[in-house]
Amino acid sequence: MSKRLTVRAVTMGVAALLAIPAFAADDAATRKDLTAVIALQGLPCGEVVSVKTQGDNDYIATCKDGNRYHVFVNSAGRVVAEKQ
Amino acid sequence: MKLEPKCIAGIGGLLVLLIVAGCGGVKPAPPAQPPTQSPTQLPIESPRSASQAAVESAAPPAPSPAPASASPPAAATPAATAAAEPAQRPTAAPSTSETVAKATPPAAKAAPKTPSVPAPATASVAQTPKPPPASTETAKPQPPPPPLDLESLETRLKETKAIGVMTKISLKNQVDDLLNQFRAFYAGKLKTSLAELRRPFDLLILKVLSLLQDSDPSLAAAIVASREAIWGILSDPVKFAKLAST
Numbered sequence: 001m002s003k004r005l006t007v008r009a010v011t012m013g014v015a016a017l018l019a020i021p022a023f024a025a026d027d028a029a030t031r032k033d034l035t036a037v038i039a040l041q042g043l044p045c046g047e048v049v050s051v052k053t054q055g056d057n058d059y060i061a062t063c064k065d066g067n068r069y070h071v072f073v074n075s076a077g078r079v080v081a082e083k084q
Numbered sequence: 085m086k087l088e089p090k091c092i093a094g095i096g097g098l099l100v101l102l103i104v105a106g107c108g109g110v111k112p113a114p115p116a117q118p119p120t121q122s123p124t125q126l127p128i129e130s131p132r133s134a135s136q137a138a139v140e141s142a143a144p145p146a147p148s149p150a151p152a153s154a155s156p157p158a159a160a161t162p163a164a165t166a167a168a169e170p171a172q173r174p175t176a177a178p179s180t181s182e183t184v185a186k187a188t189p190p191a192a193k194a195a196p197k198t199p200s201v202p203a204p205a206t207a208s209v210a211q212t213p214k215p216p217p218a219s220t221e222t223a224k225p226q227p228p229p230p231p232l233d234l235e236s237l238e239t240r241l242k243e244t245k246a247i248g249v250m251t252k253i254s255l256k257n258q259v260d261d262l263l264n265q266f267r268a269f270y271a272g273k274l275k276t277s278l279a280e281l282r283r284p285f286d287l288l289i290l291k292v293l294s295l296l297q298d299s300d301p302s303l304a305a306a307i308v309a310s311r312e313a314i315w316g317i318l319s320d321p322v323k324f325a326k327l328a329s330t
Contacts, residue, residue: 033248036295040254057250071250079254 027051034061034071041081043069060084234317234327237303237310241292246299255295258288267328270321278319285315 031048038045038061045063052060058072061081070082241247247255262284268274269281289311296304317323 029248033250036248036251037254040251040258040291057253059250073250073253077253078257079250 030059031061034059034069037071037079038063038069038081041079043067043081043083045069234310234314237306240303240306244296244300244303246303247295251295255288255292258291262288263328266318266324270324281318282315285318 030051035048047064048061049064050062061069068084293304
């Protein structure tokens with residue numbers, strides 16, 4: 001029993017370790033995406049350093065210069081970046 | 085032990101001679117380098133500069149007669165610039181065969197006029213005709229620009245991983261805004277000119293290119309190649325109406 005538990009624990013640990021880079025890559029892609037969106041809107045940002053996902057296509061982006069933006073797709077299908 | 089300093093001095097002298105001889109041999113190389121560098125940049129700049137060169141190609145023959153009739157010191161600089169301009173244009177816009185055909189006549193015209201110019205001017209002009217043949221040689225092997233395929237471009241833009249989902253939506257919003265501007269312009273609701281509408285078009289293209297150029301350079305090159313063709317559709321009311329209806 002103890003061996004099985006050990007194997008399961010190790011398996012779960014490995015799976016968690018493998019999942020972390022995947023999340024990190026996804027986060028980096030989202031940051032890059034939101035950086036481009038904010039730049040396309042002509043808003044000051046520089047680079048998005050952190051992202052908080054609020055929902056589907058709904059983010060709070062924090063920029064390197066300290067600005068925070070609520071980036072989302074509104075009901076008309078337009079991408080909006082609101083300064084907070 | 086006593087001979088070592090002499091040997092070192094001798095070796096040093098030989099090295100200095102070799103370096104000096106090497107520098108003497110290096111000088112002719114720089115003129116040959118510019119033609120080799122230009123073809124690498126040509127595919128990106130060619131479509132837009134092709135139209136510019138086509139428009140400007142009528143200009144060079146006009147200034148060239150003036151220097152011939154002018155006094156020798158004043159004629160030297162315009163002749164040099166007139167000869168230098170054709171040398172630059174074919175390198176910037178060799179993609180179409182029309183531009184090559186138009187670019188060569190100024191060089192051909194400049195050569196016969198040189199005998200009428202006094203000796204100081206001929207010396208400067210005699211050196212300048214050399215670059216145009218080299219640039220025309222580099223321009224000839226380039227194939228004509230591919231035909232515009234909007235559907236393919238649209239598909240590639242949708243499928244590219246170089247642009248994120250939110251950015252794609254944002255870009256589409258801006259494309260729609262620009263198309264609405266054109267609709268309003270052709271409907272007479274927007275009082276502006278095509279020249280003023282060209283600016284947001286160029287800006288939007290630049291935005292797309294800046295997003296693509298690092299991660300999907302082939303698509304960026306395809307967009308650059310189609311740039312003038314897309315503008316041709318937008319700036320033509322009939323073509324634009326067909327595009328809007330589809």
